[in-house]
Amino acid sequence: MNAKLERLSQILQIVFGGRLRSLTENLGEITVEVGAEDYLEVVRTLRDHAELRFEQLMDICGVDYSAYGNGETTCKPGRRFATVLHLLSLEHNWRLRVRAFSPNNDFPVLDSVCGLWASANWQEREAFDLVGIMYSGHTDLRRILTDYGFVGHPLRKDFPVSGYTEVRYDTEAGRVVYQPVTIEPRENAPRIVREAGYGEIGHV
Amino acid sequence: MSEIRNYTLNFGPQHPAAHGVLRLILELDGEVVERADPHIGFLHRGTEKLAESRTWLQSVPYMDRLDYMATMCNEHVYCLAVEKLLGIEVPERAQYIRVMFDEITRVLNHLVLIGSHAFDIGAMTMILYAFRERADLLDVYEAVSGARWHPAYYRPGGVYRDLPDSMPKYKPNRFKSESQLKQLNAAREGSMLDFLEDFFERFPKCCDDYETLLTENRIWKQRTVGIGVVSPERALAMGFSGPMLRGSGIAWDLRRKQPYEVYDRLDFDIPVGKNGDCYDRYLCRMEEMRQSTRIIRQCIDWLRKNPGSVITDNHKIAPPKREKVKSDMEELIHHFKLFSEGFHVPEGEVYATIEHPKGEFGVYAISDGANKPYRIRLRSAGFVHLAAMDEMARGHMIADVVALMGTLDVVFGDVDR
Numbered sequence: 001m002n003a004k005l006e007r008l009s010q011i012l013q014i015v016f017g018g019r020l021r022s023l024t025e026n027l028g029e030i031t032v033e034v035g036a037e038d039y040l041e042v043v044r045t046l047r048d049h050a051e052l053r054f055e056q057l058m059d060i061c062g063v064d065y066s067a068y069g070n071g072e073t074t075c076k077p078g079r080r081f082a083t084v085l086h087l088l089s090l091e092h093n094w095r096l097r098v099r100a101f102s103p104n105n106d107f108p109v110l111d112s113v114c115g116l117w118a119s120a121n122w123q124e125r126e127a128f129d130l131v132g133i134m135y136s137g138h139t140d141l142r143r144i145l146t147d148y149g150f151v152g153h154p155l156r157k158d159f160p161v162s163g164y165t166e167v168r169y170d171t172e173a174g175r176v177v178y179q180p181v182t183i184e185p186r187e188n189a190p191r192i193v194r195e196a197g198y199g200e201i202g203h204v
Numbered sequence: 205m206s207e208i209r210n211y212t213l214n215f216g217p218q219h220p221a222a223h224g225v226l227r228l229i230l231e232l233d234g235e236v237v238e239r240a241d242p243h244i245g246f247l248h249r250g251t252e253k254l255a256e257s258r259t260w261l262q263s264v265p266y267m268d269r270l271d272y273m274a275t276m277c278n279e280h281v282y283c284l285a286v287e288k289l290l291g292i293e294v295p296e297r298a299q300y301i302r303v304m305f306d307e308i309t310r311v312l313n314h315l316v317l318i319g320s321h322a323f324d325i326g327a328m329t330m331i332l333y334a335f336r337e338r339a340d341l342l343d344v345y346e347a348v349s350g351a352r353w354h355p356a357y358y359r360p361g362g363v364y365r366d367l368p369d370s371m372p373k374y375k376p377n378r379f380k381s382e383s384q385l386k387q388l389n390a391a392r393e394g395s396m397l398d399f400l401e402d403f404f405e406r407f408p409k410c411c412d413d414y415e416t417l418l419t420e421n422r423i424w425k426q427r428t429v430g431i432g433v434v435s436p437e438r439a440l441a442m443g444f445s446g447p448m449l450r451g452s453g454i455a456w457d458l459r460r461k462q463p464y465e466v467y468d469r470l471d472f473d474i475p476v477g478k479n480g481d482c483y484d485r486y487l488c489r490m491e492e493m494r495q496s497t498r499i500i501r502q503c504i505d506w507l508r509k510n511p512g513s514v515i516t517d518n519h520k521i522a523p524p525k526r527e528k529v530k531s532d533m534e535e536l537i538h539h540f541k542l543f544s545e546g547f548h549v550p551e552g553e554v555y556a557t558i559e560h561p562k563g564e565f566g567v568y569a570i571s572d573g574a575n576k577p578y579r580i581r582l583r584s585a586g587f588v589h590l591a592a593m594d595e596m597a598r599g600h601m602i603a604d605v606v607a608l609m610g611t612l613d614v615v616f617g618d619v620d621r
């Protein structure tokens with residue numbers, strides 16, 4: 001760990017203490033995990049604290065952890081849907097990753113950070129659209145990337161790659177119609193998780 | 205007194221100034237925009253979902269289809285993410301080649317941007333000039349990768365192959381005489397680097413030409429000065445990056461602040477705007493093309509002097525040479541495993557980013573140790589910039605929306621992913 005990351009992790013520990021569920025450093029990046037109840041307060045402090053100063057929210061990413069690892073479902077209650085934030089401080093020139101899991105696997109909700117960074121607006125809409133995480137306090141939580149009237153959340157692991165519906169032009173009806181998808185699902189190279197250190201590559 | 209109410213106007217999704225498939229719902233009071241609501245997703249192809257069902261290597265060409273005006277930069281970020289997870293080193297020559305092509309890509313992107321931006325607000329000539337130079341650079345893409353638009357040239361571990369010794373040439377046809385051909389092919393007789401050197405010898409003069417057309421042009425200034433002003437504070441809050449951030453006066457460039465590849469060894473300047481309007485952002489981009497020229501010249505010099513390998517020799521990640529595959533059993537197995545099962549990436553997560561021509565393009569990759577990504581998240585600058593459309597357009601005239609579209613530099617492959 002270089003001196004800069006060392007300092008950042010020290011400041012984080014002093015400022016937040018027990019409110020961080022975990023703080024990990026890997027590949028030159030620091031990740032903190034916070035509980036859903038502390039999430040909004042922690043990111044607010046990250047933005048405003050003079051020694052942290054994360055003025056920019058670069059990215060919000062929703063992740064569905066339900067198929068993680070070698071097939072077995074590691075999906076304990078409240079460990080399925082995570083929201084991952086990538087923050088950037090121009091003043092101190094460092095980055096931070098913040099992860100917060102939504103407590104309910106069936107109806108994932110998390111606080112919205114729209115009030116802190118204007119850039120969160122569309123990014124949270126996207127995470128809602130594609131992963132299905134609700135952001136409470138968001139003023140305009142509409143779908144953004146998928147079609148008008150789309151059903152489902154495509155980036156969930158139980159959503160098939162080819163989807164459920166397809167469109168075609170119906171000459172009799174004279175318009176574009178929806179119908180159940182007719183493509184056979186196909187997998188050319190199966191997904192395999194090998195033992196750690198397979199092929200002698202990586203950081204082992 | 206008659207009652208005057210706001211009315212809404214549907215702009216796009218098929219509009220020549222929409223730079224692709226943008227549908228914009230404009231709420232107007234007379235000719236003044238009260239609210240702009242961009243509807244996007246008409247070009248959504250689910251790249252993030254597709255990447256989850258492909259091996260790590262197979263996703264490289266998908267990156268080209270994101271921002272199709274700056275293809276090689278997209279590949280670069282993806283490759284950086286994979287390399288960081290794998291913990292492999294890229295040969296120095298490959299790093300220089302990547303930097304050189306990143307800058308060529310920046311020039312390509314800015315040429316299209318300035319050309320079409322000017323075209324949208326009434327300066328027809330610019331697009332013709334810009335595309336003339338663009339065609340030459342696309343020939344370079346073609347020479348190095350075989351494709352003009354979607355090269356898939358960068359690979360995890362380096363680049364696909366070394367720089368070629370020859371350039372594609374114009375062939376005789378009934379419209380071109382012998383002497384014309386000779387003139388056209390004059391710069392193409394040598395290697396690709398010779399051609400590039402010749403091109404970037406004349407390119408600063410081309411930039412001067414563009415500037416005589418636009419920089420002091422009264423109409424151009426009337427359409428861009430004071431339009432879409434973004435204060436530095438708002439630029440930060442709205443997540444701006446790249447020329448959009450620098451146009452607002454914040455000197456932030458990842459090539460300098462968080463250097464990747466060999467940028468810390470190269471000499472170049474970062475142009476910064478003052479007022480944060482469309483005109484300043486145009487000036488920034490113009491200057492960036494000149495600075496890219498400087499970087500490319502330094503890369504050409506280095507590449508001439510330092511031959512070497514351009515992709516890692518770890519055959520668990522990069523394929524072995526074809527001749528070796530034919531004669532060596534182990535290399536044959538490597539080749540087969542690499543292109544059937546693919547390489548396995550150690551468990552972990554990483555966020556890689558570079559200074560993309562449009563801003564900060566990021567790839568957040570999560571691996572659970574499989575031969576396919578668990579989750580790929582693509583952070584595109586265009587998506588974030590377009591989100592600011594509403595705030596920037598408020599209070600402007602409807603014609604200024606077109607100027608804003610140009611300055612935001614959105615490409616819908618990138619916005620919709």
